[in-house]
Amino acid sequence: MLIRLKPVRQVRQIYILLNQLGISQGRNPHLKMSTVISDIGAKGEFLRKDAVFRNWITADGSSGFKAERDRYHLYVSLACPWAHRTLIVRKLKGIEDVIPYTVVDWLMGENGWNFTDKKAKCSPDPLFNAQYVRELYFKANPDYEGRFTVPMLWDKKNNTIVTNESSEIIQMFNSEFNDFCATVEQKELDLYPEHLRAQVDAVNEWIYNDINNGVYKSGFARSQEAYDKAVTQLFASLDRVEDILSKTRYLAGDQLTLADIRLFTTLVRFDLVYVGHFKCNKKRIMDYPNLWAYTRDIYQTPGVAETVDREHIAKHYQASHTSINPFAIVAIGPDLDFNLPHNRDKMSKA
Secondary structure, eight states: OBOOOOSHHHHHHHHHHHHHTTOOOTTOTTSOHHHHHTTBBTTSOBOOOOOSOBOOOBTTOTTSOBOOTTSEEEEEOSSOHHHHHHHHHHHHTTOTTTSOEEEOOSOOBTTBSBOOSSSTTOOOOTTTOOSBHHHHHHHHOTTOOSOOOSSEEEETTTTEEEEOOHHHHHHHHHHTTGGGOSSHHHHHOOSSOGGGHHHHHHHHHHHIIIIITHHHHHHTOSSHHHHHHHHHHHHHHHHHHHHHHTTOSBTTBSSOOHHHHHHHHHHHHIIIIIHHHTOOOSOOGGGSHHHHHHHHHHHTSTTTGGGOOHHHHHHHHHHHOTTTSTTOOOOOOOOOOTTSOOOGGGSOOO
């Protein structure tokens, strides 16, 4: 059931919000009104849609998309937690020279993610000189109706989008490009080992719904009821993770997995933006002894810190979401030291 819109102000605010989420409306003839409004439910809750492009890269090419050097190009935002996952796995697996990437502007306007060379770490689109990410979606499918999201993995050989689903990109990076890893150690690193997959999948399911997406459901809620439900579940699940981490170093025991990468990208943003901007202020991650140490543990994993950009994170959320922060004022803090000793490497194995 879709939300009933009557007040003009409510319509305008929802349009602004959804445009900032990468959804188009009237200016884009390819998208229908139902596509826009369907991201807000009847009770004012934020409903995240599934990714549309779901092709799969395989080492042997049996899927039609073979793992090859410099065939694929990754589009990301350094502010986006979903895109951040892909950069971490790309780094840990040593495939940086195999899959180049482009960073979009941290400021998202009414036309979605755009390219710029005027801000640090951002650059123009190297493939088509596109101004907006949306142009690439329409290049892949002129009839596309959906959100213009990052991360997005482009196939330069077939001139199309492979996938815009982050959870699948990181699985492909983990297993399908092993022939190209920079070192033997990175080739042998398996963040989604067969014997832990059931456990990883199980924890991913509720962490995604309650925490990864829970902060968004809290921040983008359009009713008190929707906010209360989302934020209560968010902190119940953070408490649940805190308990797990009191017993084991990582979510699935003593081994770093994709589940940890997926959770980390939310945790590293939590105190910086979600506490204030998304009203997730019952507790900070710093108030959870195990979660806070765990966040620092992953941050200090070689290569991970290089993928974290606090400026992009803080400015994107607070300057882009004008329906939440109308004057786009970026807060000064908080002071966070992710390099403090964590001592989790001393924990006994599960």
